[in-house]
Amino acid sequence: MQTSIEPIGSVEIQETLELADEPVELLMARARQVRDCAWGTTITFSPKVFLPLTNLCKNFCDYCSFRRSPKQAGMWTMRPDEVDDWLLRGRQQHCVEALFCLGDKPESTFESYRDLLAGWGFSSTVDYLGWAGRQALGRDLLPHTNAGILSLADMTVLKSVNVSLGLMLESASDRLCEPGQVHHHAPDKRPAVRIQMIDEAGQLKIPFTTGILIGIGETLRERVEALFEIRRLHRAHGHIQEVIVQNFRAHVSTQMAAAMEPPAVEVGHTVALARLILDPEISLQAPPNLNHDDVPLLVDAGINDLGGISPLTPDYINPGHPWPHLQKLASVLYAGGFSLRPRLPIYDSYVERPDFLDEGLRDRVIAAKARMQETRWS
Numbered sequence: 001m002q003t004s005i006e007p008i009g010s011v012e013i014q015e016t017l018e019l020a021d022e023p024v025e026l027l028m029a030r031a032r033q034v035r036d037c038a039w040g041t042t043i044t045f046s047p048k049v050f051l052p053l054t055n056l057c058k059n060f061c062d063y064c065s066f067r068r069s070p071k072q073a074g075m076w077t078m079r080p081d082e083v084d085d086w087l088l089r090g091r092q093q094h095c096v097e098a099l100f101c102l103g104d105k106p107e108s109t110f111e112s113y114r115d116l117l118a119g120w121g122f123s124s125t126v127d128y129l130g131w132a133g134r135q136a137l138g139r140d141l142l143p144h145t146n147a148g149i150l151s152l153a154d155m156t157v158l159k160s161v162n163v164s165l166g167l168m169l170e171s172a173s174d175r176l177c178e179p180g181q182v183h184h185h186a187p188d189k190r191p192a193v194r195i196q197m198i199d200e201a202g203q204l205k206i207p208f209t210t211g212i213l214i215g216i217g218e219t220l221r222e223r224v225e226a227l228f229e230i231r232r233l234h235r236a237h238g239h240i241q242e243v244i245v246q247n248f249r250a251h252v253s254t255q256m257a258a259a260m261e262p263p264a265v266e267v268g269h270t271v272a273l274a275r276l277i278l279d280p281e282i283s284l285q286a287p288p289n290l291n292h293d294d295v296p297l298l299v300d301a302g303i304n305d306l307g308g309i310s311p312l313t314p315d316y317i318n319p320g321h322p323w324p325h326l327q328k329l330a331s332v333l334y335a336g337g338f339s340l341r342p343r344l345p346i347y348d349s350y351v352e353r354p355d356f357l358d359e360g361l362r363d364r365v366i367a368a369k370a371r372m373q374e375t376r377w378s
């Protein structure tokens with residue numbers, strides 16, 4: 001049994017599961033102390049404009065309300081002029097991050113999408129993302145892309161126009177890909193595929209965001225195993241800048257519309273475990289729009305970051321859950337002894353570390369940081 005407040009370090013999964021049996025208040029107190037030591041009393045967020053380039057996706061995840069097929073109601077692919085228009089609006093609203101988020105490799109499945117891209121002069125989604133990244137940089141925004149599974153060659157291209165990339169591991173459980181489970185019809189959710197991409201991002205020294213999705217049928221052991229896997233990847237390459245503990249929220253018109261959502265205390269329990277399993281320098285995040293009334297509990301459980309919050313675009317992945325108002329959030333945090341501060345989509349420590357930032361982006365990052373610090377946020 002772990003008795004100190006140090007991160008779990010070499011303690012094995014079984015011992016972590018014993019730790020997880022402790023009263024949740026004790027677990028959270030341990031996690032808080034680790035957070036306080038590593039991150040202090042500042043809680044950060046990234047002011048972002050969210051650009052869902054396309055909601056076409058070759059996978060089917062049982063909980064997803066974002067995905068569409070061609071000709072299905074609600075399907076979209078953003079035109080280049082729409083992308084540029086939203087980037088401009090984001091810049092006007094003092095956003096710093098341009099988040100490009102989209103379904104998995106739609107060109108591999110949908111001919112109409114391939115034709116659309118070709119008509120705009122792009123050979124692939126990555127080609128389009130490269131253009132979009134350059135446009136964002138031209139608007140003084142810093143791109144962060146989560147485009148599903150990318151190859152090493154794709155990520156090499158995107159590193160030159162992105163300050164960081166992301167891919168949720170979600171789960172390291174092959175069981176969730178079996179018939180009747182949430183990822184059975186989502187080949188890109190096979191853990192080995194995702195682990196390979198996160199590993200290759202590490203080889204390329206790309207500051208990386210990943211995380212777990214809880215409440216999709218996984219066991220406590222499987223949650224813990226996923227967190228250990230993320231820790232292993234980070235220890236191999238040192239590139240995991242932040243980990244998200246995302247709680248499942250049910251959406252109408254999905255297979256899981258009636259499924260139970262994890263209660264707040266369970267989210268807090270998992271956040272605390274994540275804080276204790278992961279190395280302390282990894283930023284730990286939980287989305288405030290999915291935990292509207294429970295931000296103080298998540299802070300008590302050891303988060304130091306609230307992720308991207310947009311003044312102008314919704315959370316397209318969870319459209320029924322609007323971002324909290326920044327002033328209100330700041331007041332709630334202040335009452336608990338914390339301050340709210342903006343951050344870049346690349347954490348400061350990765351700006352300093354050799355090779356983690358494409359040198360062509362360094363001046364943009366320095367300028368974005370200066371601008372962010374001059375802006376009055378709340």
Ligand code: SF4
Binds near residue numbers: 058061064066103
């Ligand atoms: S969660 Fe992602 S991979 Fe799964 S169906 Fe939705 S967009 Fe596709």
